[in-house]
Amino acid sequence: MTTPRTAFVAAPVLMGAYGVIRMLDGLDGSRGPGFAWSLGHLCFLAALVLFVQGFAAMRTMTGGGRLSTVGLWTGTAGAVALAGQFAIDLVVGFMSADRGAMEEMFTRIQDIPGMLPVFYELVPLLFFVGQLILVAQLAARRVLKPWAPVLVLVSALVPLIGKDFIPLGAALLLVAFAPLRPVRETAAAASKVPVA
Template identity: 55%
Template sequence: MNLRFAFIAAPLLTFAYGVIRILDGLDCSRGPGLAWTTGHLAFMAALVLFVQIFWQLRAMAGRDTVSTVSAVAGTAGIATLLAQFGIDIVVGFMAADHDGMSVLFDQVQSVPGVSPIVYDGGPFLFYLAQLALVLQLAVMRRVKAWMPALVLLDLALPFADKDLIPLGALCLLISFVPLARRAPAPAVVAAA
């Protein structure tokens, strides 16, 4: 996979998720339906790209213990977010309306371990690892000092209001453009 593509596509897919989420909520109810499913699939695609991004950031940091722990934690966070968004999609398909989704979510989250791992704790590993890796690169002076600030803004805005996800994604895109330029180009296969 082209790492340059990943650094640009992941924030753009996150932006798409945020915009679709806003559009889905215009009727004062999110899900179920096409917008619910499409938005979730967009973010899941971004998460898959973030796996490559985390491991590339680890390589840029020198593959040391700190960057390795961050990349592993981030990948674990991605796994929990993929599980969460997968559950969301399944619930969206199973429910006839938003109230039906609430009942199904309550059933899923009542399963021991699901709520603390998939919804409460696990996803934070993704966000913390992302910030940790970029901070490490900034401390090592391998990225500009403003980059962690933009990544932190991207991570903080949705906690203030989830409708700010698109704005946060734009901050992430701005911070990732220089990383995309530095990422290794895809290998060219010579014709025989």
């Protein structure tokens, strides 16, 4: 199983890889379907799995209180919604011959009642809310730097400017998460008694 430390590095890296692949896929003026579309979406799905693992580790690092539990489950709910969105995108890519066919299929899917708020608009935002709750708690406990929540917030906002900024958001998360270590290592370090 991936260690928390690996998750805190690999999740932003895979998220950034999705952003880079997405930009490369659009160089010809059209994104998907094809290998780049599928690879990018698989990278992001893998990142979501690792982010959820990281959220669980963050909750442990905070001491597992009520607010951190809310952060964990809020972030996880958002991650599940995002995973659903990216899984839909993957299936649409596999089933479509060209971008025009993809657009038609997306329109049919998104016309299903509840599909947009659950998978595309509202529930996915919980991923960022939960992450911010957990990071803010770790910053308050001085496990993370005081500016780490600011980086996480900016990371969540930069894709709203343009999705080409996703790699920048991923880089900000790498910086914010840099001080985190596996819980076992943290506990071991805290239990050591200095020798006089």
